[in-house]
Amino acid sequence: MSSALERQCSLLINSNAGSGEVAELRTGLESSDVEAKLTALKRVIHLQLTGEPLPGMLMTVIRYVLPHENTHLRKMGLYFLEIVDARGDDGAMRPEMILVCNMVRNELVHANEFSRGCSLRFVCKLNDMELLEPLVPAVRQNLEHRHSFVRRNAVLAVSAIFTKFEALIPDAPELVAEFLAAETDVACQRNAFAMLCAADVDRAVAYLHEHLSAIAGWGDTLQLAALELIRRVCRMAPLEKGKYIQVIFALLSSSSAAVVYEAANTLISMSGAPTAVRAAAQAYCSLLASQSDNNVKLILLDRVSDLQTAHTPVLTEMVMDILRALSSPNADIRRKTLSLAMSLLTRRNVDEVVGVLKKELLRHAASSGPTALAASSELRGLLLRALHTAAVRFPDAAPAAVSIIGDFLSDEHGEVAVDAAAFAREIAHTREDLRPEILRSILDALLSLGNATVVRGALWILGEYAESPADLKASFQTVLQAVGRLPLAVADDDTDPETADGEADAGDTGVAEAEKPKKVSRRPTVLADGTYASQTMESETASAAASKAVAARGASGGAGGKGQPGPPLRMLLVNGEYFVAAAVCAALTKLALRLSAFEAAPATLRNKVRAEAMLVCASILRYGRDASALAPIDNGAAERITACILSLTGTVTGDTAETGDTEELWLDAPRAAYDAVVREKRRKEAAAAKAEALKEAVPAEEVIGFGLLRSGRRVAGTGVDEADLGEDADLSRARDGGGKGGKGGPGGFELGRVVQLTGMSDPVYAEAHVAVHEYDIMLDILVMNVSNETLTNLTVELATMGDLRLCERPQAHTLAAGARVNVRANIKVSSTETGIIFGNVVYDVAGAAAASGCVILNDVHMDVMDYMRPAEVHDAAFRSMWAEFEWENKVAVSTALTSLSALLNFIIESTNMRCLTLRGSEDEAGYLAANLYARSVFGEDALVNVSVDRGGDGRLAGFIRIRSKTQGIALSLGDKITLRQSQAQMAAASTGGGGGGGGRGASGQSASVLAAAAM
Known part of the structure; x- marks a missing residue:
């Protein structure tokens, strides 16, 4: 196996080619049958790529393959020459390469255009000056060939030679400039222009200025190269932008979608004027409506979203053009389109947007057949939520949005009907003038409602907002x-x-x-x-x-x-x-x-x-x-x-009740509670919008950190390097997590993540610091020789279990007595599963014949919480995922505490989740029913439902149900709760005085002691 191959390849496959197979391959290459030659040559190429030594095979290919008349066979021979090592073990050129060079020169002047083109492509792959030098005259000669296929490859060969060895063809820019001036083929022009852009920008700019008025008539590939050059020139000389603005505006009307897209990108990078942004956005919207590829549409929507951050007033004029993307059947495109349109809503365009949304809703509601209904159900839900958002943000548009609610209360798809009911309830609560219309819609639909959730919402609206005698009578009779x-x-x-x-x-x-x-x-x-x-x-x-x-x-x-x-x-x-x-x-x-x-x-x-x-x-x-x-x-x-x-x-507990108290309990309290829910929802939306606005904002006093100049460690919560803190760095690190079990700043060293791998009595002591960076796990292993011998070939051998993959093997080291070394290992993570890293340390003892040792390392268990992030999700989406996910882990809860809020805080902290349910009245109500949600860095969802109530003796009992799409997340979260409850129980026992009748300290009072049994 050659050293050059080891340097270039990252994957070697052992083919186990024996001497018998090599002889068979040589026989196949010497055969007169073309198919046999092709089969043998493909096998030879495969073995050469895998590093198998094939002595004498190069000469066989030169003799029996390269001179053959079959062009395809000669092309495969050139592929073999690309991968073969041109130099021997001593570094000198192999004698056989002289024959190869002569053969390639003959191919470059061959009468067949295909042979010439393939040879020119082979010349582009050569990296040896001695091989290229005799081929330069033939390459230059091919620039004047009559066939465009040869000329375009000749330009590529000239560019490759000039880039690698400029001395072989120093006049390449002048040669290509003359070639470009006389060339008429679009592909040849593009290759020549690209070569000038890379080798001599001044000549390329001169050619561009000379043909500036004719760019609109160029081919699309040449136009793309011209746009790339314009961007480069404008970055180096911003004052030159004015010369190219008109050209870019002309390219926006090109028939090529790629040219239009690149022209819009170039225009935005050159100018932030409203006219330029409007033209670029219009180009994006035109492509959004004309292109059928879903990936292209997603890219275009991302570009429009990027424009929105700085040019929102311009994009608000094009909301209707953006909404044309709703015709796409892809759910991601629809979702992103509606999200973008809702962020561009203003008082001027809200009426038009609501009209489009209503039209789309009615069109998809008329779909026939179960397949069509199922396909459009998600879109109907998205459209209803968009109408809901528009009606809440702009009250003037609420009447137009409310008129369609009744058509979807009895929708066959449950989530759509639930969204319609939630929409009706919030509008009825906030808009008193629209209550009669909402009540009329609900009364018309009540007799056909079959979804339990929708029925409950409709009944709640009737009971709360039917206030006039006519509405009371109609509501009462309809319910009966x-x-x-x-x-x-x-x-x-x-x-x-x-x-x-x-x-x-x-x-x-x-x-x-x-x-x-x-x-x-x-x-x-x-x-x-x-x-x-x-x-x-x-x-x-x-x-x-x-x-x-x-x-x-x-x-x-x-x-x-x-x-x-x-x-x-x-x-x-x-x-x-x-x-x-x-x-x-x-x-x-x-x-x-x-x-x-x-x-x-x-x-x-x-x-x-x-x-x-x-x-x-x-x-x-x-x-x-x-x-x-x-x-x-x-x-x-x-x-x-x-x-x-x-x-x-008129009685509540057997005694006569006050009429005012009863009416307040039934007629006023529910509406006040829902008002609190609406206010909390508004607060969360405002907080999310503020956080999104501040995400990209950088304070003026923010310290600029240069990775090559800084230590890379930042103090937690400050965003400042330790190097900037000077003597206070150690104090700040100790305060913000440098202690045992603490958490340092991002990228900092955390003592709580240090894992001891070996024992104190082992000849080699090892401990590892585990740092998790989303998709990567970095192990910084400290290895110390605590023996009196010198250890050679000391290697840390690691293996993984689960969805973990070791990227590279740590190299071997030699440690003297008492010496230490840091070994780093990088492990890739592909899913949210509890993985295990295990291994051993092997070494040889210097001076002792056949003396070696092995130390087994302790296992390193990865915590699933490192990949879970609290997230928000819509109630309808939560219910849909809850019904869809098949893996469930049910944990029974039993605690001596009586505080439901403390129990919920404990579960949120243990699972690293976000509570989706309105909080604040758990202890007063005497029961807890909460939904928690988190999403992993890999996009996996985790759902938790907590159902706990307080018994007559004050003790809490209930269940924690965990659901996910994969078994690993459900089991890992349940195990995490079990582990945390064990730790809390030990802490409560140590601080609360031991036995059941003893007092409880502060930490014991806040920790919930759960008796969990994962099912």
Whole structure:
């Protein structure tokens, strides 16, 4: 294996070519069959690339391949000559290369144009002056060949020779300038012009000025070379910009998309005037509409986004052109287009943008077929959120945006309907003048809503913002109609006429406005006193029927089975959606209490409304506790419905309640709580916008750090080099993380990341400092010879487990007794997995024959938290990922503390996540339900849901559920929580006095002691 090959190659593949195979290859090269020669030559090239020694093969190729008449075979022979070593082990030119040089010269004057072109390309690859010198006359001669293929390659050969060995062809610029003046082929002109730009800029500029008026008629490749030269000239001489502005404006109308793109880039780099920026942005938008490649569109959108930072007023005029990219089927392009358009919204263009968004929404809503609906569902969600943003930022555009909400509340795709409901709720809260229209849209759509989340949002809006008598009446009747005929029951496929008749009579005593089903079957029966009772004797059959009904409705999404085509809301109630049932009862309670506030309302009407609301609440509660129900009601929903009944009757805890307190609890508190949610959302958006604006801003007093002149260590939180702090560097480093377990500044040395690799009694002591830089892990290993012998060939051998890859092997060292050396290793990380680095230290003892040793190193476990970053995500996207991700790790929580906020802080700190749920009322509410989110540096998502409540004895109990797309993240986060709880438990035991009855210190009080079991 030659040393030159080792210097040039980074990957060597062992082919194990024996002497027999070499003989077969030589026989194949000597064969008269062209295919056999080609096959053998390809194998020879492969072996040569892998470093196999092939003695005598060069002469065989020269004799039997290079003189052959087949042009393709001769071309493959030139490929072999490119990789073969032209010099021997002594550094002298091999004698065979004289024959090669003669053969190449013959090829350069060959009658076949293809042979000449291939030989000229081969000349470009030669790096030996002795080989190139006799070929220069033939190369110059090819500049005058009649065929353009030969001339263009001859220009490349002249450029390569002049670049490597200028003395061989010193007049190359003059020669190429004369060639360029007389040349008519576009490809030859481009190669010659590029050679002048690299070798003699003055001649290239002179040629450009001479043909400045004709640039618009040049070929696209030559125009691109001219634009590159213009950028270079303008960087070196800024005063020359005025000469080329008109040329660049002319190139913006070129038929080549590449020329238009480069001309726009050149124009922006030369001038920041509004006219130039407007022309460049218009060119980008034209390309955005005409190009079909998704990658090209993403690049163009990035360029427009870059323009936005300094030229926002100019780009606001082109929002409509940018929105034309919404026609692309690619989700990334749509998302980036809408994000860019929303950042360019102003009062002048908001009406046009809202009109385009509405048109796109209606167009995609008319898509037919499940495939088309699924493809456009994400776009509909993006468009709805964009309309939501426009309506919130510009209240004048809200009426136009609100008019489309009702069309999407019943959208088949759940996320779109949820976005529409959130949009309606926020606009109804902030715009009192638009509430009637929103209420009308919800009332029209309520009977067709089948999504539980959307139904809850719609009911909340009706209960909060239906305030006029007409709205109260319409809302109350619509909710009763959606609930359907009472009592609730599981439907059977076979209907008993007598039961149906009996229930028809019973239903007439209930809600008069309820729609009567055509064919129903009920389990409860009516007793003599008019009350309802369950047929317990048929409970087993009812359970079987319930099971079949669940299976049937599971496939249809709650649309009702055979014999009961009731409203979707009723199907949700029958199927056991008691969260929706509590929302129904709460909405009816609010409507009844709000009606009671009208003094002009007759007492009989108020009592009737309250009675009907209580009847619905009682029916839902009775159904949930019935054995024939598809699912039993949970305690939370039962308590909520019971509170509704007590509030309607005027009692809360058995005593008479104050009317004002009840109305405040039901009518004012929910709206105030939602107002706090909206304010918090606005605060987060403002903070995010401010952070984004300050991201690129650099303070005027910021210290400029030169990497070659500075130490590279910065003090944490200051952004200042230690070299600038002088004597205070050690003090600042100690204060900001230099202590044990502390964290130093970015790129600084952290003692908490030092890992001991060997024991104190080993002949070699080693410890490593582990530094994580997103995609890289840097190991700085200190190796010390603690023996009395000199150790030679001391090598640190490392290996990895997981998605870690060692880039290079540490080299061998010789250590005298007591000497030390720092060994550095670079490890690449490809995913967020808990990896392990292990290995050993091997060495030889000097002066002792066959004496060697090996020390096993401790494992280095990489922490998954090094790659997790807190991030924000939309609620709909969080729910979508939660349903999509298949890996879940469930951790049971049990703690002696009673502070829910402290528990949540502990989980956030342990998982390095961001809380997406509004905080501040955990301890008062007595329960905690929070969503946490983080994203790794590799773009992987991690979701955490915390569900904890406080029991009667004050102890907290619940679960922490972790979901991710990969198993490693879910398990690693669960293990991290388990490890942290163990550390917190030890800290609490050491500071709290030990036993369970002992006191707890401050640190023990803030640390949550979890009993976690990863599943």
